[in-house]
Amino acid sequence: MTKLSNEELKELVRRSYNCRINILKMMRFGEAHIGGAFSSLDIITLLYNKILRHNPKDPKWADRDRFILSAGHKCMALYAVLADQGYFEEEILWTYNTFNTKVPMHPDEKALPGIEFPTGSLGHGLPVGQGMAHIARLDKKDYRVFVMLGDGESAEGSVWEAIMSAAHHKLDNLIVIVDRNGLQVNGKTSEIMNTDPLEEKYKSFGWEVTTINGHNFDEIYDALSLVPFKKGKPSAIIANTIKCKGLPFAEAKFEFHHWHFSEDEIDNAIKNVENCCREELCKIG
Amino acid sequence: MWRTVAERSCVKLADTSNKLENVFDDPRKILANSLLELGNKNENVVYISVDSSLGAAGAPFKKAFPERHFEFGIAEQNAMGEAAGMAISGKVPFIAAYVPFITYRCFEQIRDDVCKTNLNVNIIGNNSGFSVSSLGPTHVVLEEVAVLRSLPNMNIICPADGIEYSQVLELASNIKAPVYIRVSRIKSKRVFKDDHKLVFGKADVVKDGSDVTIIASGTMVSYSLEAAYLLEKNGINAEVISMSTIKPIDKDMILKVASKTGKIVTIEEHSIINGLGAAVAEVIVRNNPVPIKFIGTQDEFAPVGTYEECIDYYGLTAEKIRHQVNNFLKKF
Numbered sequence: 001m002t003k004l005s006n007e008e009l010k011e012l013v014r015r016s017y018n019c020r021i022n023i024l025k026m027m028r029f030g031e032a033h034i035g036g037a038f039s040s041l042d043i044i045t046l047l048y049n050k051i052l053r054h055n056p057k058d059p060k061w062a063d064r065d066r067f068i069l070s071a072g073h074k075c076m077a078l079y080a081v082l083a084d085q086g087y088f089e090e091e092i093l094w095t096y097n098t099f100n101t102k103v104p105m106h107p108d109e110k111a112l113p114g115i116e117f118p119t120g121s122l123g124h125g126l127p128v129g130q131g132m133a134h135i136a137r138l139d140k141k142d143y144r145v146f147v148m149l150g151d152g153e154s155a156e157g158s159v160w161e162a163i164m165s166a167a168h169h170k171l172d173n174l175i176v177i178v179d180r181n182g183l184q185v186n187g188k189t190s191e192i193m194n195t196d197p198l199e200e201k202y203k204s205f206g207w208e209v210t211t212i213n214g215h216n217f218d219e220i221y222d223a224l225s226l227v228p229f230k231k232g233k234p235s236a237i238i239a240n241t242i243k244c245k246g247l248p249f250a251e252a253k254f255e256f257h258h259w260h261f262s263e264d265e266i267d268n269a270i271k272n273v274e275n276c277c278r279e280e281l282c283k284i285g
Numbered sequence: 286m287w288r289t290v291a292e293r294s295c296v297k298l299a300d301t302s303n304k305l306e307n308v309f310d311d312p313r314k315i316l317a318n319s320l321l322e323l324g325n326k327n328e329n330v331v332y333i334s335v336d337s338s339l340g341a342a343g344a345p346f347k348k349a350f351p352e353r354h355f356e357f358g359i360a361e362q363n364a365m366g367e368a369a370g371m372a373i374s375g376k377v378p379f380i381a382a383y384v385p386f387i388t389y390r391c392f393e394q395i396r397d398d399v400c401k402t403n404l405n406v407n408i409i410g411n412n413s414g415f416s417v418s419s420l421g422p423t424h425v426v427l428e429e430v431a432v433l434r435s436l437p438n439m440n441i442i443c444p445a446d447g448i449e450y451s452q453v454l455e456l457a458s459n460i461k462a463p464v465y466i467r468v469s470r471i472k473s474k475r476v477f478k479d480d481h482k483l484v485f486g487k488a489d490v491v492k493d494g495s496d497v498t499i500i501a502s503g504t505m506v507s508y509s510l511e512a513a514y515l516l517e518k519n520g521i522n523a524e525v526i527s528m529s530t531i532k533p534i535d536k537d538m539i540l541k542v543a544s545k546t547g548k549i550v551t552i553e554e555h556s557i558i559n560g561l562g563a564a565v566a567e568v569i570v571r572n573n574p575v576p577i578k579f580i581g582t583q584d585e586f587a588p589v590g591t592y593e594e595c596i597d598y599y600g601l602t603a604e605k606i607r608h609q610v611n612n613f614l615k616k617f
Contacts (some may be wrong), residue, residue, distance in 0.1 A: 125369050165360065
């Protein structure tokens with residue numbers, strides 16, 4: 001297993017929790033899809049810090065790996081990580097929910113460096129990512145395409161069209177990460193439209209699959225370092241996550257998919273997140 | 286068995302037949318050849334099939350450039366998203382299928398992935414209008430221009446004849462934005478001379494006239510021309526305009542003819558709701574309101590029949606166009 005050093009782990013924890021705090025600060029300007037942003041944040045943090053070949057100073061570098069956040073409503077996680085990586089000034093985050101902002105509730109590729117493709121309507125990211133993966137192969141480039149989906153999003157028919165097509169075309173430069181937090185707008189994914197068992201479904205469609213804890217940096221790093229899991233097959237990483245991870249009073253509650261809050265609740269939430277960060281760092285030792 | 290006619294009929298133009306050549310072109314054959322030529326010219330051109338290569342002019346391209354031909358099966362949502370992913374990666378995708386499947390089934394992908402991003406994805410809507418009229422309303426779509434016209438960044442081209450079909454793919458490939466190309470299966474009667482150049486956003490005068498202006502697109506240009514020659518027998522000198530680019534519409538031409546003849550008739554093998562006629566009317570009412578008559582299909586699902594039966598039902602034959610234009614002019 002590919003292991004991270006304690007210093008690397010601490011750095012990732014500090015960065016991911018700093019991003020969580022920045023997301024809460026953005027929310028002073030308006031409500032947000034905090035649940036999915038926090039559940040996906042550790043994976044996105046690790047991707048940009050350890051896995052993706054990218055250059056924040058040259059966002060359109062032709063040979064970069066592509067990351068598409070298909071579940072676009074989780075974009076506050078992406079904004080916070082891109083700012084942390086230096087794609088743009090942090091001040092842009094504080095324009096959230098203002099007129100003509102570069103950081104709207106769903107990402108806009110024309111507004112912000114680092115956004116590969118605009119998403120928002122669910123089920124669009126994987127087909128688009130596959131188009132990119134086909135062109136990488138056609139142009140004999142070795143960049144990879146990472147697409148993050150939600151487990152609720154996985155009810156979309158277009159997702160399964162794309163899963164079928166990727167295996168048919170043996171796209172081993174395509175990696176799906178499912179942020180399986182188990183909750184969607186109206187409740188549990190298992191009760192609204194059960195998309196599980198995702199592992200069995202991906203396998204039967206011809207993918208190589210692994211399941212990880214999406215908040216364990218070692219597991220995330222290990223899985224993402226090993227892609228493609230098998231030559232000639234697309235890779236799927238099913239990441240078990242906790243909706244609103246890092247904000248204890250909101251964790252695993254579907255009501256926090258999209259949070260309506262008061263100003264003092266934000267201050268309290270920031271303190272909660274800071275405490276969580278300290279605890280995580282203590283665990284590492 | 287299909288009852289679709291392979292060739293459209295044409296009126297006998299006894300004393301005027303020299304004005305309109307009786308040459309018919311098969312749009313699919315022309316497109317197949319020009320796609321192959323374009324593939325040779327531009328290595329970024331890729332073709333996406335949704336089980337449609339054979340029927341939609343992609344077969345010769347597939348044979349010549351197998352690595353640039355992508356088969357995505359009967360799954361249009363995925364295919365349109367893939368087209369967007371390829372376009373943003375620097376390619377010039379063409380994607381073709383029957384109109385309903387390549388427009389409606391993947392409409393949100395067209396809107397969000399292609400139009401919002403303003404990518405040069407070239408969508409070929411095959412078998413448009415009444416091309417496959419015997420297949421019924423699931424396949425006969427008479428409203429897609431209306432729907433697509435309302436999308437920001439979308440451009441719409443509807444070639445009038447074989448000369449224009451031979452140029453439309455290269456033209457579309459050079460437009461750095463989404464393009465919808467409306468293609469008929471019916472053999473098209475030649476309207477233009479060999480040296481005609483299809484220009485994006487520009488209409489063409491195919492017959493001069495001073496009493497009324499007929500503005501038509503696609504298949505209806507040749508019918509309108511035949512009607513105009515029939516109208517000469519009634520002493521009516523009709524001008525005929527071919528509006529091959531429906532979006533962006535040629536405002537200058539519309540305003541010019543509005544000032545010149547002061548009476549406009551629009552004709553399209555499409556619903557009169559939000560199609561060519563509506564696009565013309567939008568220009569007219571804002572700038573120079575003159576009387577306008579809309580000829581096209583109505584707000585209903587069309588009956589099943591042969592091509593000829595269907596266009597006759599909606600008054601789109603040369604003789605019926607003549608009759609309607611004649612009646613329109615009696616009002617003034």
